[in-house]
Amino acid sequence: MNGKTISETRTFSRDDMRAEILNPFVHKLELDNTFEKIRTAIFTVILLPFRVIVILYLIVTAWFLACIGLYGLSEEDLRRAPMTGWRRSLKPLICFIGKMSYLAGGMAISIRGRQASRKEAPILVVAPHSSFLDSCIVYATKMSSVIVRKESMDNYVGKLINYTQPLYVLRDDPNSRQNTIKEIIERATSKENWPQVLIFPEGTCTNRSCLITFKPGGFYPGVPVQPVTIRYPNAKDTVTWTWEGPGALKLLWLTLTQVHSSCEIEFLPVYYPSEEEKRDPKLYARNVRDVMAKALGIPVLDYTYDDCKLQQRAKQLGIPGAAHLRDITELRASLGLSTNNRELELVNPSLASKTRWVDYNTFASWLGLPYNRDAKRLYDIFLHHGTELVYFPDYLVCACFLACQHEPLSVTLLYAFKIFTPNEYGRMNERNYEELVTRCLGFGPEETVMTFREADPDGKGYITFDDFIKYARTKPELEFLFAKDTTHKPKSQ
Incomplete structure (x- = not known):
């Protein structure tokens, strides 16, 4: 032997x-034949510049409106109380412009189901998370509050994100995880009219082949949540952004040179936790994941990114x-x-x-x-x-x-x-x-x-x-x- x-x-x-x-963190994307390569080259010349100009115009317009809405408000003000009055009334207009920016890029966003009110479900649980283009969910949900790294705010998009009154995660804070959970609980159980909290419980991007382990942070409050699914039913998957696969610029280029692409957002029925689930956030997260996986017709996989x-x-x-x-x-x-x-x-x-x-x-x-x-x-x-x-x-x-x-x-x-x-x-x-x-x-x-x-x-x-x-x-x-x-x-x- x-x-x-x-x-x-x-x-x-x-x-x-x-x-x-199954490895949900790998995405392979290549132009398969000569026809696709020629078409992409032609659209890069005649379609891409036009789309980029229109998208930039719309983004700058939305950013300008966000700057107006945030004028006079400090970060502490945004964390202390929800927006009211004319500042809040700008949100529908910004959401409309945001949706138009996707349409200008050739992507139509269709919505199925009904978004629950904050009283019905203070938290929206979104999966699978597979692309930077998933940000369309913010516009589709009337600018719900997202969870973001504080250092991500140091760019021009920061104004738009700040307008959602986000929950900040501080990477350098050793107690960041506990503080974020505490803030989620406070937002979800507050009597004030805050925006709904929007969470991607997988915590990272996958290729939508399955749902990986849901992080329990959004389930600690023990309140009802509304599961929301995202699909990209396109012949060519130019949106999936995983840690092994095409970079963001290549994906954006190929998406903008497609004749048409689409995104489907579906609001599932509100999930009401049992007493056992309220006591066990991990169990609550697993059960919500099972419901979403069944709706999507994909398996669950107890994998984490690590x-x-x-x-x-x-x-x-x-x-x-x-x-x-x-x-x-x-x-x-x-x-x-x-x-x-x-x-x-x-x-x-x-x-x-x-x-x-x-x-x-x-x-x-x-x-x-x-x-x-x-x-x-x-x-x-x-x-x-x-x-x-x-x-x-x-x-x-x-x-x-x-x-x-x-x-x-x-x-x-x-x-x-x-x-x-x-x-x-x-x-x-x-x-x-x-x-x-x-x-x-x-x-x-x-x-x-x-x-x-x-x-x-x-x-x-x-x-x-x-x-x-x-x-x-x-x-x-x-x-x-x-x-x-x-x-x-x-x-x-």
């Missing part, structure tokens, strides 16, 4: 048995089992492995003297697991076709990656060196090095050969962990090994 090739040890039967875990960032990073690095990282995380937690990090104790030179291909009984025994369903599920994730065995180093690498996910990647690499070094001296030959870097750094064959030889300038035929780290520190492209956060930075949402 020890003679298995690299390609064989990287094949997971579970990848063949079921679809890869979960998928970690999974995507694992896939890029070639970490074994990366496609099932969420499942592995949950199973390790249920089996107590994530608490004691039992796997790290198994990373020692004696591993090299053991058989690396193990059956279920050996797998469970080495990890000190009970013979139950969760242990078998964890084993099955790493099971190989043909052998019906698990290549134990694959599991250890994945477990070390998860155990050290908040540390620099070099820490995981240290454990991986011990896993794949066949002797107690810590010396690794080129074959073992290839097995290591394809699983931990995502290196291809050419990169593997080049880096090994550069890390072994004397031609000894082997390298140690210290040799590799010394080499890596001289290479700017390997700086990510030493960064505290090795995940890709998301786009600003």
Whole structure:
């Protein structure tokens, strides 16, 4: 069994048995054929400039009206009491101009259902959140109060956002989350005539393939909420803005060069929480999410943004089992492995003297697991076709990656060196090095050969962990090994 090739040890039967875990943070967008490319080029010349000019004119007009409405009001005034009188009467006009700016860009906004009054539902819960163009919901809901980062107000759009009397989140405030929840509760339960509070509970943009975990902040008040769904039923999806995919400018360009696009906003019936839901905001959030997912006809996925960032990073690095990282995380937690990090104790030179291909009984025994369903599920994730065995180093690498996910990647690499070094001296030959870097750094064959030889300038035929780290520190492209956060930075949402 020890003679298995690299390609064989990287094949997971579970990848063949079921679809890869849905990743709601990826969006692929390309012009598929020559016709689309030619049409886009033509519309870029003859349609785009006209649309941009009209949109800018409308935005500036709305901004000017907002400036008039905010004249004489401080930020403290906006947070202390709702607008009244002539200031409030400007809102319908600004909303009309806002809707016209979308129509000028070729996007028609259609509304289904009825928006509840603030008395019926002080909070509007909007999902899925998939684009910066979702801001149309502010105009469609008569300028409901949004939740925004305070630093986002330092631009010309800030005046328009301020006119909604938003709830501010201060990124540098360690108590920001608690303060925001407190302010949401105060707004939602106030007897004054505040605008409804508008919340995107997913907290980030997805590709609308599912609804991810709802953050419970908007459900703490325990008041009725109105679920609101957004759809973009277009032949070409030029609006979805996820952390892996086209940037904002490309999406805006492609959207404005479409002949026509549309957005559908649907107000669902008001959701009245039970006493149990009032006591448990997370339960309340889950149940509202289920209602919205059913209305949209899409699944729910208990993923957070950080979960998928970690999974995507694992896939890029070639970490074994990366496609099932969420499942592995949950199973390790249920089996107590994530608490004691039992796997790290198994990373020692004696591993090299053991058989690396193990059956279920050996797998469970080495990890000190009970013979139950969760242990078998964890084993099955790493099971190989043909052998019906698990290549134990694959599991250890994945477990070390998860155990050290908040540390620099070099820490995981240290454990991986011990896993794949066949002797107690810590010396690794080129074959073992290839097995290591394809699983931990995502290196291809050419990169593997080049880096090994550069890390072994004397031609000894082997390298140690210290040799590799010394080499890596001289290479700017390997700086990510030493960064505290090795995940890709998301786009600003």
